[in-house]
Amino acid sequence: MxxxxxxxxxxxxxxxxxxxxxxxxxxxxxxxxxxxxxxxxxxxxxxxxxxxxxxxxDGVAKVYSYVVLPAARQDNSGSDRITVWAELNDQERLIVVADMVGSAPNEVAMEAPLELAWSEYRGHPVPVFKLRAAG
Incomplete structure (x- = not known):
């Protein structure tokens, strides 16, 4: 396998x-x-x-919803996993579901501004989101 x-x-x-x-x-x-x-x-x-x-x-979005999978529920990750439903600014209810990187669960809030980033999953680029700096 x-x-x-x-x-x-x-x-x-x-x-x-x-x-x-x-x-x-x-x-x-x-x-x-x-x-x-x-x-x-x-x-x-x-x-x-x-x-x-x-x-x-362009990947500019806001948090529409999110879920946190605690580290204790995952295999060998060592940190909480945050998955966001990112509502792209291009259209209301245009949702991309992806992992969120670079933040702790207590830093995530509904409608928080997001930006697109990229991560690798088994050698393939996949979209992820991170908090966008204000301003």
Whole structure:
């Protein structure tokens, strides 16, 4: 058994994962009504168009929700794991779920400003978020 991991891709998710390889946050977007779509799918949930393209987002976001997995519940991590539902500033309810890095659980708050960062998971770049400095 190998420890290798590779993201599961299909026609709709391929652009997202290819963007991750280049450390770019690529999100599906309807070419007709300009609605952002994540997770990516082949039909716009707003106007039902299948004219879906992919565009880069800058990753500026805020905490929509979060959960903390205490270190004691994890295998050999030594620190708490924070997962955020990051609401991108590009559109209301455009949510990316990812780990949060560089902060302790007591530093996280609802609607706290976030910025995109990158981490490696088994040799693959994956998006993570960190608190954005005020100003």
């Amino acid at each position: 190998t420890d290798a991991w590779s993201p599961m891709t299909n026609y709709d998710t391929r652009s997202y994962w290819e963007g991750c390889r280049e450390k770019k946050l690529i999100i599906a977007r309807c070419g007709d009504c300009r609605y952002w779509i994540h997770p990516p799918r082949g039909v716009c949930p707003k106007c039902w168009s299948d004219n879906i393209g992919y565009e880069e987002c």
